[in-house]
Amino acid sequence: MQLTGAEIFLESLKREGVKTIFALPGGVVLKIFDVLHQQKDIEVILTRHEQGAGFMAVGSAKATGKAGVALITSGPGMTNVITALADAYMDSVPIVVFSGQVPTALIGNDAFQEADNIGLSRPCTKYNFLVKDVNDLAATIKEAFYIATTGRPGPVLVDIPKDVSMDKAEFTYPDSVAIRGYSPTYDGSRWKIKQAAEAIAKSKRPILYVGGGVVFSGASKELLELAEMTQIPVDMTLMALGGFPGNHPLSLGMLGMHGTYVANMAMHYSDLVIAVGARFDDRVTGKVSEFCPQAKIIHIDIDPTSIRKNVHVDIPIVGDCKRVLQELNTILRATVNGNQREFRKPWWDQLHNWQTEHPLHYEQDPDGQIKPQYLIERLYKLTEGRDPIVSTDVGQHQMWTAQFFKLAHPRSWLTSGGLGTMGFGFPAAMGAQAAHRNRLVLCIAGDGSFQMNTQELVTAVVAKLPVKVFVINNRFHGMVRQWQDLFYEGRYASSYLEQYPDFVKLADAYGAAGVRIEKVSDVDTGIQEALAIDGPVVIDVPVYQYENCYPMIPAGGSNHEMLLHDPPDLKKPTSTGKKKTQQGKDPILTA
Amino acid sequence: MEHIISLTIENKFGALSRVAGLFSGRGFNIESLSVAPTLDPSISMMTIVTSGEERIIEQILKQLNKLIDVIKVIDISESEYVERETALIKVHTRPEDRAEALRIADIFRANVVDSSPMSYTIEVTGDIRKVQAIIYLLQPLGIKELVRTGRVAIGREPTRTASTQSRPLAKVN
Numbered sequence: 001m002q003l004t005g006a007e008i009f010l011e012s013l014k015r016e017g018v019k020t021i022f023a024l025p026g027g028v029v030l031k032i033f034d035v036l037h038q039q040k041d042i043e044v045i046l047t048r049h050e051q052g053a054g055f056m057a058v059g060s061a062k063a064t065g066k067a068g069v070a071l072i073t074s075g076p077g078m079t080n081v082i083t084a085l086a087d088a089y090m091d092s093v094p095i096v097v098f099s100g101q102v103p104t105a106l107i108g109n110d111a112f113q114e115a116d117n118i119g120l121s122r123p124c125t126k127y128n129f130l131v132k133d134v135n136d137l138a139a140t141i142k143e144a145f146y147i148a149t150t151g152r153p154g155p156v157l158v159d160i161p162k163d164v165s166m167d168k169a170e171f172t173y174p175d176s177v178a179i180r181g182y183s184p185t186y187d188g189s190r191w192k193i194k195q196a197a198e199a200i201a202k203s204k205r206p207i208l209y210v211g212g213g214v215v216f217s218g219a220s221k222e223l224l225e226l227a228e229m230t231q232i233p234v235d236m237t238l239m240a241l242g243g244f245p246g247n248h249p250l251s252l253g254m255l256g257m258h259g260t261y262v263a264n265m266a267m268h269y270s271d272l273v274i275a276v277g278a279r280f281d282d283r284v285t286g287k288v289s290e291f292c293p294q295a296k297i298i299h300i301d302i303d304p305t306s307i308r309k310n311v312h313v314d315i316p317i318v319g320d321c322k323r324v325l326q327e328l329n330t331i332l333r334a335t336v337n338g339n340q341r342e343f344r345k346p347w348w349d350q351l352h353n354w355q356t357e358h359p360l361h362y363e364q365d366p367d368g369q370i371k372p373q374y375l376i377e378r379l380y381k382l383t384e385g386r387d388p389i390v391s392t393d394v395g396q397h398q399m400w401t402a403q404f405f406k407l408a409h410p411r412s413w414l415t416s417g418g419l420g421t422m423g424f425g426f427p428a429a430m431g432a433q434a435a436h437r438n439r440l441v442l443c444i445a446g447d448g449s450f451q452m453n454t455q456e457l458v459t460a461v462v463a464k465l466p467v468k469v470f471v472i473n474n475r476f477h478g479m480v481r482q483w484q485d486l487f488y489e490g491r492y493a494s495s496y497l498e499q500y501p502d503f504v505k506l507a508d509a510y511g512a513a514g515v516r517i518e519k520v521s522d523v524d525t526g527i528q529e530a531l532a533i534d535g536p537v538v539i540d541v542p543v544y545q546y547e548n549c550y551p552m553i554p555a556g557g558s559n560h561e562m563l564l565h566d567p568p569d570l571k572k573p574t575s576t577g578k579k580k581t582q583q584g585k586d587p588i589l590t591a
Numbered sequence: 592m593e594h595i596i597s598l599t600i601e602n603k604f605g606a607l608s609r610v611a612g613l614f615s616g617r618g619f620n621i622e623s624l625s626v627a628p629t630l631d632p633s634i635s636m637m638t639i640v641t642s643g644e645e646r647i648i649e650q651i652l653k654q655l656n657k658l659i660d661v662i663k664v665i666d667i668s669e670s671e672y673v674e675r676e677t678a679l680i681k682v683h684t685r686p687e688d689r690a691e692a693l694r695i696a697d698i699f700r701a702n703v704v705d706s707s708p709m710s711y712t713i714e715v716t717g718d719i720r721k722v723q724a725i726i727y728l729l730q731p732l733g734i735k736e737l738v739r740t741g742r743v744a745i746g747r748e749p750t751r752t753a754s755t756q757s758r759p760l761a762k763v764n
């Protein structure tokens with residue numbers, strides 16, 4: 001049967017099992033929107049900004065493992081979605097973005113709203129396609145989804161000129177894909193896996209350093225088995241949270257710049273690092289020349305370019321984390337002797353010492369201002385049984401959430417790791433909520449970051465996405481202020497957000513609910529009240545403004561040299577100073 | 592160290608810019624790059640001359656391999672290979688220099704492919720040393736224009752007798 005390009009688009013997406021498209025129309029994609037408007041299989045969620053659409057696709061993909069889909073127009077639509085593509089590229093998130101393009105005859109003529117979508121997106125996509133002929137459309141869409149979701153996942157862009165969406169072609173959807181330059185390696189080399197098993201059996205101070213790859217490949221079960229069988233402690237990267245149960249006795253928490261003391265010390269003093277689906281990012285390695293000085297390194301990753309990019313690796317294993325761990329577990333089950341707990345005891349004694357020496361720490365004065373960590377910890381405790389999906393923006397609140405919110409399951413954590421994109425949290429949470437209508441979805445936002453995508457509040461209202469956004473409101477770009485405290489002698493250049501909106505009224509203006517929690521004694525009831533509201537809620541939580549996030553490894557520092565608290569000479573107001581907030585005015589700086 | 596990388600790549604829209612973008616985006620050196628279709632018109636061969644320490648070269652090879660349009664990557668300089676480059680050199684020739692220009696061309700078995708009263712255009716093909724040498728010798732006469740193709744390279748077939756020593760097949764000039 002002959003179908004138009006727009007109909008082929010719809011039919012192809014149905015074949016890919018797409019349920020939701022996050023979209024914003026424009027001239028060159030109207031034909032596609034028109035077709036989508038006349039069907040019920042795929043829900044179209046109209047966003048208020050293309051960046052929002054991109055992040056919703058990312059949130060949906062992270063929460064489900066299936067490709068998230070966005071549809072946007074040419075020119076400015078495309079440039080607006082770039083941030084989400086770059087974010088997805090850095091964090092290996094499978095999304096497929098469809099962009100409109102001017103008619104093929106006009107490409108290259110500086111036509112109205114023309115942009116070189118392929119050129120713009122090349123450095124921030126895993127692959128991109130310009131469809132020049134409607135006869136290629138179905139096969140291209142098939143390839144796009146295949147590339148996005150296989151191997152190391154990533155974003156793919158499909159650029160569809162207006163005439164291609166209107167032209168007709170015979171529709172057949174291919175069953176399979178063969179791309180001669182693309183065949184990811186899934187099975188690790190047996191010989192290398194055997195070497196890894198031998199190294200693990202011999203090691204006295206091993207550490208599992210696990211990254212987002214564990215989550216993407218669905219290797220949590222295998223990881224848990226490996227850790228429990230061998231009694232090896234687990235350090236998680238920011239991207240791995242939820243990939244191993246955060247409150248498991250073998251979990252040391254997050255490692256890296258704001259990781260726990262024990263997690264970073266364990267890396268530094270280990271004799272064997274078993275990296276699984278992690279990429280030795282500079283926020284984890286610190287100063288590379290002093291990274292894990294005594295350790296042999298095993299590195300399991302599906303992307304060969306990740307291996308030996310930043311650090312030397314002794315046993316490289318290219319393959320899918322899940323399959324490699326299965327194989328490794330099989331060998332270990334047969335070889336590891338019974339009493340691993342006894343064998344690892346000296347190492348665990350040391351680890352427990354580090355744990356008790358410097359646990360995560362903050363002080364909450366019951367009469368003082370709310371500390372951000374307290375709010376986050378209470379939110380964690382109060383929602384523990386409900387298996388929430390948690391998303392964050394970027395900054396201090398993100399690091400505190402990573403530290404205090406101990407997630408039990410994979411795919412329940414949405415955060416912007418590699419690109420560190422403010423404005424990510426709220427739309428990502430909405431995307432996850434769209435995919436999991438019945439789950440509790442929390443967004444822990446910074447007041448700075450939240451303002452980068454607040455326009456999507458109305459999208460949440462219209463699309464009935466009952467996300468609960470907790471704005472950790474410190475009236476600062478807190479993470480910037482922290483660096484200024486520590487490295488710029490407390491000169492707060494452009495980190496103080498002098499004027500800020502009334503977030504409760506803002507929520508109201510958009511048709512969402514707004515709640516404010518101001519007193520420590522109101523935290524629990526305030527949270528419960530907000531969670532009980534049916535629909536999207538913004539919870540404004542004015543917090544103590546000057547709290548800094550520790551531990552901290554200053555950029556370029558070595559992993560065992562952590563700052564654990566503010567330097568004694570740092571002068572700043574205390575949390576018990578003036579308490580009352582007055583909207584629009586700053587309670588402390590104007591006091 | 593210098594490496595010559597041979598890429599088999601899809602002959603399609605944007606493939607070249609993906610390779611070029613990879614080098615510029617990651618700060619890898621690129622000394623020369625040449626590309627043309629093969630017998631199979633859907634495939635191109637690309638020869639890239641690059642340099643860097645071993646760790647960087649390893650990354651370059653892996654990153655190239657990761658590109659979806661790249662079908663095969665070979666570090667040609669890892670084993671025996673033949674390389675060639677062609678240069679077109681327009682030499683300024685005063686009447687008293689014309690014989691000298693021809694003599695130099697002759698020594699390098701180069702051809703004069705165009706001539707005017709005040710210039711010769713000389714075509715030379717050879718390995719990088721040969722091309723550099725003729726340019727060096729022609730420079731005193733005055734080079735008006737110089738165009739080079741960039742280097743192309745191809746691996747040598749193993750010798751037919753199963754010799755364990757790697758012995759060049761023939762002398763290359």
Ligand SMILES: Cc1ncc(C[n+]2csc(CCOP(=O)(O)OP(=O)(O)O)c2C)c(N)n1
Binds near residue numbers: 397421448476479480
């Ligand atoms: C789009 C973007 N612009 C700038 C930055 C640099 N940056 C990193 S953290 C931060 C401050 C974030 O402030 P806020 O969202 O209020 O969170 P807080 O640190 O106060 O918890 C800034 C400006 C960034 N990460 N992303």
